[in-house]
Amino acid sequence: MDGKSRRARWVGTTLLALAALLGSSVTLDARAEYGDVVINNYSDQAGMRPVVFPHWFHRIRFRCKVCHADLGFKFKAGGNEINMVKVIDGQFCGACHNGEVAWNVENCNMCHSGKPNTPTQVHESTTSSIVTPAKGAKP
Template identity: 35%
Template sequence: MVKKILTLAIVLGFVIPIAAAAQKVGGGDIKFTPKNASPVTFSHELHVKGKGIKCTGCHYQIFQMAQGSYKMDMSKITKGDFCGKCHNGQKSFDVKGSENCAKCHK
C-alpha cells in the first residue's frame, strides 16, 4: 500500500510538471505595462501556434529571448520596429489605425 502511494506520488511528480511545460508555448504570455496606456499582452501561443510563425521569425532578428531586453515605445513601433515589423498593415493589422489600438492595449 505504502509502496503504491509512493509510486503514484513519483509518477504524478513527473507528469504534472511535463504537462504544465507543454502548455506554455515559447516564452508564454508577456505583459507590457506602459505608463500612459493600458497594458499590452503579447501571446506566444497566438503567434506561434495560431499564426504558424516560427521562433526564428522573431528571435533574434526582432526580439531577444528575454522580457524587457529593449525599451520599446509607440514611436519606434509606428516606424516599423519591434511589433511594427509585422503590424504595419501588410503582414498584419496596422498599429497606426485608431481602430486597432485596443487589439493590443486592453
C-alpha cells in the same frame, strides 16, 4: 429538420452572433493567458493599458527566429526598449503590424488590452526546475 440542418443553422447563428460582437463598439477586457507576455515598460506612464502579447498565438504561425533573431526581440520579458515610435517606424511589432501582414497600429485596443498597473512579465509561465542527477549518475 434533420441533424445536419440544425447543426448548420446553429453554426450560422453562432457566427452571426460572433460577428455582431466583434463589430460592436463594446470593448471586452482582455486578460493574459498562460505563456502570454505582458509588456508594461512605458504604458502606464503614457496613460495606456499594458500590452498583452499572445506569445503562443504568434509561435504557432512563425518560427522563433523570426522575432528573436530577425526582429531583435530578446528572450526576456521587458528586455527590449519597445515604444510606439519604434513600432510605427516598423521595428519590433511594427515589422508585421503594418496593415499588410497584420492589423496596423491604429487599432490600439487590440494590443493595449491588459489591466492597468500589471507589471511586465511572462504570465503564468513555466519555470523549468533543474533536476540534479543522483550522485554517481551520468547526466
